[in-house]
Amino acid sequence: MRTEEMEVAASIDSLSKVMSFIEENMRISCWPDSEINKVLVCAEEIFVNIASYSYVESYSAIGKEGLCQIKVDTDIDARYMIRITFKDQGMPFNPLSMDSPDITLSADDREIGGLGILMVRKMMDDVSYSYEYESNILTMVKYW
Amino acid sequence: MDISKIVNETEVTIKLSGRLDTTAAPELIELLDEILVDGVELFVLDMEECDYVASSGLRAILGAQKKMNAIHGKMIVKNVVSDVMAVFEMTGFSDILTFE
Numbered sequence: 178m179r180t181e182e183m184e185v186a187a188s189i190d191s192l193s194k195v196m197s198f199i200e201e202n203m204r205i206s207c208w209p210d211s212e213i214n215k216v217l218v219c220a221e222e223i224f225v226n227i228a229s230y231s232y233v234e235s236y237s238a239i240g241k242e243g244l245c246q247i248k249v250d251t252d253i254d255a256r257y258m259i260r261i262t263f264k265d266q267g268m269p270f271n272p273l274s275m276d277s278p279d280i281t282l283s284a285d286d287r288e289i290g291g292l293g294i295l296m297v298r299k300m301m302d303d304v305s306y307s308y309e310y311e312s313n314i315l316t317m318v319k320y321w
Numbered sequence: 322m323d324i325s326k327i328v329n330e331t332e333v334t335i336k337l338s339g340r341l342d343t344t345a346a347p348e349l350i351e352l353l354d355e356i357l358v359d360g361v362e363l364f365v366l367d368m369e370e371c372d373y374v375a376s377s378g379l380r381a382i383l384g385a386q387k388k389m390n391a392i393h394g395k396m397i398v399k400n401v402v403s404d405v406m407a408v409f410e411m412t413g414f415s416d417i418l419t420f421e
Contacts, residue, residue, distance in 0.1 A: 192343060211404050214373050218408070221375050225343045280413025284386045292412055293376035299411045 178252045179206070187228050187243040187265055195224050195247060199261065202249045208257060212321050215300045216259060222293030223263050223272070223315055231267030231313065243267055257321040264312045271306045272315065273298075322371075324349060331362040338370035341378030349381045357388045364389050369400035374408050386417060397421045 183198050185191035199220050203213045224245065232243030246264040251257075277298070278291040297304055303318040322339035333356050341349065357364060364385065374382075382398070389396040399421040401409065409415045 189343060196342075210372075214404055218373065218375055221342060225375075225377070281416070284383060284417040285390055287383055287387075287417065289380045289383060292379050295412060296376060296408065 178250055180248065180250050182246065182248045184244055184246045187232055187245040187267065189225065189228050191228070191245070192221065192224060196221065198247065199249055202251055203259060206251050206253045206257065208259070208321060212257075212319070216261070216319050219297040219300050219317060219319075220261055222297050223261075223317070226272055226293065227263060227265050227267070227313075231265045231270065233268075258318065260316060260318045263315045266312050268313075269308045270313060271308075273304060273306050322348075324352060326352065326356065328356060331360060332365070333357065333361050333363070334365040334367060336367040336370070340373040340375075341371055341381070342373060342375045343377040346375070346377035346381045349378070350384060353381065353385045353388065357385060357392070357394075359392050361389075361392060362394045364394060364396045366396065366398045367400055368398060368402070368405060372402050372404055374405050376412075379408070379412060379414060382414070382418070395419070 179202070181198070181202055185194055196217055199217060200213060203216065227245050243265065248262040250260040272294050275291055275294055277295050278288050280295070297317060301317040302320050305316050307314045322337060322341060322345035325336045327334040335352070337349070339345070366382070366385065386396050396419060398418050401420060406415070409418065
């Protein structure tokens, strides 16, 4: 098992840094491009949610920067595994508690929310959320 | 992401190259707002060189489809690569878009 960690400002400006960090970790263990893309899409959805909503009410008013800690565990022993853990100290919020959008509606009736979490649920093998030590902790796992 | 456009009188083609992610989507939405106007009969979105679509990109594409419906035009999405088609399928977008 290999573990790498990083901490960034919980801001969209950090997105490319976060994407590169995860991609590098997957490239080291030679994941195929299409699996890397699936994991990156899911990581982007989770990070963008944190950057957009987690600290909005509590921090922006006082001009303090919220942080996000990201841990990547990779394993290639029995089968390829990547586990990404996102941690932030913003508002308690479980993105997995949201209802999935109705994906059978016509274009005109289609709502735009919830698609990101839907993609995460479908593309990752396991997604879980907990709130511990005043932190939102979202963990997602992908096998290949 | 690179976005190139070809505008003929009633036909608009946009070609996406690279990743349609949260950083790129606002630029695409802005461009679509500007060029999908009354009088456009056909909008072609060429995705041959786009291998990554985040939900923000899906929102931009859905917005374009809604706009074309509103102005009674037709929208065609073409040359979609398999990874992106998988995203369209899992989100139900394959049912609301027209592919070529």
